[in-house]
Amino acid sequence: MPVPQGRGLAAKSLLRENAYRMIRDAIVDGTLAPGERLVDGDLVAWLGVSRTPIREALARLEQAGLVQTKPGRSTIVSPLDVRAARNAQSVTGAMHELAVREALPHLSAAELDAMRDANSRFADALRRGDVEAALAADDDFHGVTVTACANQAVLRVLEQFTPVLRRVERLRFSSLSGRGSVAQHERIIALCAEGDVEGAAAAARANWQTLVPLLDAAAPDTEHG
Structure with missing residues (x-):
C-alpha cells in the first residue's frame, strides 16, 4: 500500500511524549515544586520544542492530576491532593x-x-x-x-x-x-x-x-x- 501522506508524524509524536515525560518527571522528583507556575515560554526554552507539544503535555498532566490549568490564567504544579x-x-x-x-x-x-x-x-x-x-x-x-x-x-x-x-x-x-x-x-x-x-x-x-x-x-x- 502507498505510504500515508504527511511528514514527521513519528517525530511529532515523539516530541509530545518526550515533553510529557520530562515535565512529569520534574514534577514527581520535586524539580518543579507544588504551586510553581508553569509558563509556556519557559518550558519551550527548557525543552527546545514548540508550544503545541507543551500544551498537549500539560493537558495530559492535568488529567493525571499533576498540574492545574485555568482557562485564560496560569498553569501551576498541583499541590499534593x-x-x-x-x-x-x-x-x-x-x-x-x-x-x-x-x-x-x-x-x-x-x-x-x-x-x-x-x-x-x-x-x-x-x-x-x-x-x-x-x-x-x-x-x-x-x-x-x-x-x-x-x-x-x-x-x-x-x-x-x-x-x-x-x-x-x-x-x-x-x-x-x-x-x-x-x-x-x-x-x-x-x-x-x-x-x-x-x-x-x-x-x-x-x-x-x-x-x-x-x-x-x-x-x-x-x-x-
Whole structure:
C-alpha cells in the first residue's frame, strides 16, 4: 500500500511524549515544586520544542492530576491532593494485583531472577539513601509482572496514576519506613516461585497499601474538599 501522506508524524509524536515525560518527571522528583507556575515560554526554552507539544503535555498532566490549568490564567504544579492520591493508590494496587494474577501462570525463571535483581538493587539504594535509585529499582521490580501480563489496559492505567503516587513514595523511600518494602518484595517473589497465584496477587496489593499511613499523615495539611 502507498505510504500515508504527511511528514514527521513519528517525530511529532515523539516530541509530545518526550515533553510529557520530562515535565512529569520534574514534577514527581520535586524539580518543579507544588504551586510553581508553569509558563509556556519557559518550558519551550527548557525543552527546545514548540508550544503545541507543551500544551498537549500539560493537558495530559492535568488529567493525571499533576498540574492545574485555568482557562485564560496560569498553569501551576498541583499541590499534593491526598484524596486524589488515595484514589490513585486504590486503582494502582488493584492493577498490580491483576498484573501478578495474569502474569504468574507463565512467569519464567528469568523473570523471577529479574525481580530478585531489582529487589537487591532496591535494598542497596535504600541503604545508601539514594531515593532516585530506589524508585527506579522499585519500578523495575513491579515492571516485570506488568510486562509479563501483556495487558495493555493495565499498562495504560498505571501510566496515568503511578506518577501521582511517586510523589508520595519519595517521602517513604527517604525514610526508614521504606525498608519494609524489601521484605514485602521478597514475599511476592517467593509466592510467585511457588506458583501461589492468590497469595502473590494479595501480597502485591498489600505492598501498595503501605502508602496509606503516609497519606493519612499528610491528610490534615493537604487534603482538598
